[in-house]
Amino acid sequence: MNNTKRNKEKEEEKKRLAKALKQNVLKRKKQQQSRQSRPLSKFVCGEEFLGKSTAEYSNVFENDKITIRNLSFEGGIMPELPEVEVISNFLLDKIKNKQISSVTVNNWNLRVPITKNIDDLLKGKVINDIKRRGKYTIWNTEGSMAVIIHLGMSGKLIYADHDQVRDKHDHVVFLFSDNTSIIFNDPRRFGLVIILSKEQEINFLDGFGIEPLTDEFSGDYLQELLKNKKVNIKSALMDNKLIVGIGNIYASESLFRARISPLRLAKDLTSIECKKLAAEIKNTLSDAIAAGGSTLKDYAQPSGSAGYFQNNFYVYGKVQKPCRICNNIITLIRQNGRSTYFCNACQN
Numbered sequence: 134m135n136n137t138k139r140n141k142e143k144e145e146e147k148k149r150l151a152k153a154l155k156q157n158v159l160k161r162k163k164q165q166q167s168r169q170s171r172p173l174s175k176f177v178c179g180e181e182f183l184g185k186s187t188a189e190y191s192n193v194f195e196n197d198k199i200t201i202r203n204l205s206f207e208g209g210i211m212p213e214l215p216e217v218e219v220i221s222n223f224l225l226d227k228i229k230n231k232q233i234s235s236v237t238v239n240n241w242n243l244r245v246p247i248t249k250n251i252d253d254l255l256k257g258k259v260i261n262d263i264k265r266r267g268k269y270t271i272w273n274t275e276g277s278m279a280v281i282i283h284l285g286m287s288g289k290l291i292y293a294d295h296d297q298v299r300d301k302h303d304h305v306v307f308l309f310s311d312n313t314s315i316i317f318n319d320p321r322r323f324g325l326v327i328i329l330s331k332e333q334e335i336n337f338l339d340g341f342g343i344e345p346l347t348d349e350f351s352g353d354y355l356q357e358l359l360k361n362k363k364v365n366i367k368s369a370l371m372d373n374k375l376i377v378g379i380g381n382i383y384a385s386e387s388l389f390r391a392r393i394s395p396l397r398l399a400k401d402l403t404s405i406e407c408k409k410l411a412a413e414i415k416n417t418l419s420d421a422i423a424a425g426g427s428t429l430k431d432y433a434q435p436s437g438s439a440g441y442f443q444n445n446f447y448v449y450g451k452v453q454k455p456c457r458i459c460n461n462i463i464t465l466i467r468q469n470g471r472s473t474y475f476c477n478a479c480q481n
């Protein structure tokens with residue numbers, strides 16, 4: 134009798150939780166939609182964006198697919214959440230509380246033009262904080278401004294003890310009052326360096342999906358996000374409007390660790406699979422951060438040292454190689470124009 138009662142209570146608690154979760158996700162979606170349809174208020178700093186909505190931002194910033202196809206680029210690494218986290222932590226250690234003495238721009242034409250008056254806006258300002266959101270590193274400065282940096286496909290931030298441009302791809306030099314500097318180098322110029330006011334920064338970040346390393350991101354949350362998604366699970370994981378920071382590498386690796394096939398439809402994942410997947414996304418990203426990120430081609434930490442998480446890959450880039458778990462040959466397919474690596478024996 135007691136057991137039946139307890140079970141019933143448990144069931145009701147579960148239902149209550151599911152309802153609360155659903156409301157939470159819906160509320161978030163509604164907030165995002167209303168903000169996306171509303172044009173941003175006039176830009177104080179980044180006048181290039183005047184009148185653009187955050188939905189347009191997403192098109193400019195998040196659509197890596199298009200740039201990849203145009204360039205037929207394959208094999209390098211675009212920094213994902215772990216790499217940007219490592220970079221942001223490094224910067225926090227090196228340049229927090231430093232005063233900017235000048236910003237020199239050698240090439241204004243990145244994916245979107247660099248904010249025109251960047252030197253005027255930042256000169257003399259102290260950097261109060263550095264954080265990561267999705268794949269962006271954000272420096273908050275005195276005067277409530279935000280320096281928003283995205284490394285695109287090949288961007289690097291180099292910490293140096295000089296302000297000398299030594300490479301033709303050194304596009305921006307932030308010089309600090311102690312004569313150290315951060316140099317933004319980007320051969321393919323798909324990166325981004327813009328200045329936003331506090332209000333603009335808030336609007337900009339509102340268009341983002343959930344951060345996967347937060348407590349809020351759970352199996353239940355993931356299932357709610359995927360409920361009506363009729364796309365393959367790998368593409369859903371890479372959709373930054375749902376979850377931020379997961380790109381091609383960490384989507385493939387998380388799915389392998391959770392033993393879920395990238396071919397599955399997102400909406401068909403069971404509650405147990407969502408729990409497993411959410412946990413493995415967290416594990417994969419945390420392990421990669423601890424390893425200093427992954428270095429395949431272009432990525433390096435600002436100190437110049439490489440990350441080594443690529444040595445731990447199970448499937449990414451392992452085409453025609455045996456699976457570490459079952460010896461089956463790793464399969465390579467294309468999904469939405471991107472390479473997907475998986476083991477069709479381990480992953481169902």
Ligand SMILES: [Zn+2]
Nearest residue numbers: 456459476479
């Ligand atoms: Zn296998």
